[in-house]
Amino acid sequence: MTRLKRWLGDAFGLTFRLPDGVVIVGDRPRLGTDLYHAFLRARWWASLLAIVIGFLLVNVAFAIVYSLVGGVENMREGSFVDAFFFSVHTMATIGYGSMYPATPLANLLVVSEAIVGLLVTAMSTGLVFAKFSTPTSRIAFAPKVVISPVDGVPTLAIRLGNERGNFVVNADITVTLVRTVVTKEGQTLYQNVDLRLVRSRAPALARTWNVSHRIEADSPLFGLGPKELLEKEIELTVSVAGTDETTVQPVLARHRYETTDILFGARYGDVVRVLPDGRLELDVRKLHDLVPTEPTDSFPYQYQPPKDSPSTPVE
Numbered sequence: 001m002t003r004l005k006r007w008l009g010d011a012f013g014l015t016f017r018l019p020d021g022v023v024i025v026g027d028r029p030r031l032g033t034d035l036y037h038a039f040l041r042a043r044w045w046a047s048l049l050a051i052v053i054g055f056l057l058v059n060v061a062f063a064i065v066y067s068l069v070g071g072v073e074n075m076r077e078g079s080f081v082d083a084f085f086f087s088v089h090t091m092a093t094i095g096y097g098s099m100y101p102a103t104p105l106a107n108l109l110v111v112s113e114a115i116v117g118l119l120v121t122a123m124s125t126g127l128v129f130a131k132f133s134t135p136t137s138r139i140a141f142a143p144k145v146v147i148s149p150v151d152g153v154p155t156l157a158i159r160l161g162n163e164r165g166n167f168v169v170n171a172d173i174t175v176t177l178v179r180t181v182v183t184k185e186g187q188t189l190y191q192n193v194d195l196r197l198v199r200s201r202a203p204a205l206a207r208t209w210n211v212s213h214r215i216e217a218d219s220p221l222f223g224l225g226p227k228e229l230l231e232k233e234i235e236l237t238v239s240v241a242g243t244d245e246t247t248v249q250p251v252l253a254r255h256r257y258e259t260t261d262i263l264f265g266a267r268y269g270d271v272v273r274v275l276p277d278g279r280l281e282l283d284v285r286k287l288h289d290l291v292p293t294e295p296t297d298s299f300p301y302q303y304q305p306p307k308d309s310p311s312t313p314v315e
Contacts, residue, residue: 071106139253171242266303
């Protein structure tokens with residue numbers, strides 16, 4: 001049942017995906033308070049299904065009234081099926097055939113349904129256009145964060161890229177570290193610290209970009225190993241904000257890394273190589289490949305790939 005509720009919430013945009021292990025207490029469902037954003041968050045098939053269901057429900061409501069009131073010529077007495085099809089003809093402005101309103105009350109209902117039909121059409125058109133025109137990002141984040149020596153300094157790296165064939169212009173990248181801190185009074189706090197990046201802005205984010213943070217004396221990660229990261233419950237949140245050069249619309253993306261996603265003694269595999277004719281080849285299939293690094297006296301870590309996952313050979 002829990003999986004079904006989560007699936008329905010994700011499909012129809014009724015819930016935000018929360019990190020595993022987070023339990024919300026005291027929050028009541030607010031289905032009718034923000035339907036517009038729920039519609040935009042829902043999947044396309046779920047949004048269109050909601051419009052179809054809404055259209056059918058409105059016609060069912062009018063069909064019940066028509067079957068009770070009558071006044072429609074050639075409609076079988078008490079026939080819900082005839083009343084439903086007459087309602088659809090009225091709301092969709094298909095045009096009357098053998099059935100048509102014959103009494104003042106029936107004509108009044110037709111006028112009411114015509115007004116409702118105009119409102120339903122306008123709202124459906126607006127919602128579909130808003131959903132269609134909402135800018136979406138296809139920023140790909142590497143599933144793992146790597147830490148390895150670069151010029152003798154331990155450096156945290158996160159690889160990301162634009163899966164579209166264009167550029168994200170003036171992409172601002174922020175990496176925020178979340179850690180558990182206990183104050184002198186014994187209060188447990190979750191502290192957010194922005195990491196100082198080697199370069200936090202990409203003038204034109206294309207297929208791949210490595211975000212780097214040098215772990216020096218002023219870094220909150222200085223002197224921490226895998227064990228200390230687990231103890232402090234270190235997590236990382238990466239956010240990207242830029243402008244899509246094709247649509248000139250804002251592009252936003254974010255990704256969250258848990259402590260177990262941070263690997264020591266590994267680097268990302270090379271995705272660029274020079275072809276014999278001098279051209280550059282970018283192999284996006286290697287975007288998430290990992291390569292173990294050699295341990296040193298100052299950085300005695302080496303990533304051990306799982307036996308069931310292929311690793312990129314060291315070139």
